[in-house]
Amino acid sequence: MATTTSGRAAGSVPPQAASRAAYAAAAAALAFAAVSLYWALGGTAGLDTLGGQIEELARAGDPGLRMAVWVSVVLKVLGGMLALALVRPWGRTVPRWILLAAAWGGSALLVLYGTIQMISLALVEFGVITVVEPVDRTALRWRLMLWEPWFLVWGLLLGVAAWQYTRAPTGRSGRRRRRRARDGAQGSGGSGAA
DSSP states (O other), X not given: OOBOTTSOBTTOOOHHXXXXXXHHHHHHHHHHHHXXXXXXXXXXXXXXXXXXXXXXXXXTTOHHHXXXXXXHHHHHHHHHHHHXXXXXXXXXXXXXXXXXXXXXXXXXXXXXXXXXXXXXXXXXXXXXXXOSSOOOHHHXXXXXXXXXXXXXXXXXXXXXXXXXXXXXXXXXXXXXXXXXXXHXXXXXXXXXXX
């Protein structure tokens, strides 16, 4: 196995770089949760960026919508915790397969949702699809340029973090691989040649 001068296996992701996507996914999730929390607590600033019936129900204080927003707050916080569990020591208390299933599943759902929403909104924005009801163009553009891409980017970051987590060495086999990589680097004088 070829190694780098640092003793890391060639082609492996440095630990610091591997955690960037997870931290970015967590930041996206928690920032999104903060916005939803503001709305769940009754805040109204920014509701016009959602438009339509959601804006109307939120401004009317609809209890069903408020409950749905609280559920979204919890799910977004859990999504942030999931991303952190991929890189923080306390995440090792969760079985690896559960973290991977949740991360890959969450990534797929977020990317799919964000992509479908962006495509459908773009088709409306550019007149390819005509809708019967009047369209709030301001809200449509906010959703097209901010809210739906936020889901997409969060999903992509979570996917990258999950992929990097799959490449991370685990348990005894991981220790053996690191030891072999280190011994190989020392045996070759640390030159990185194999």
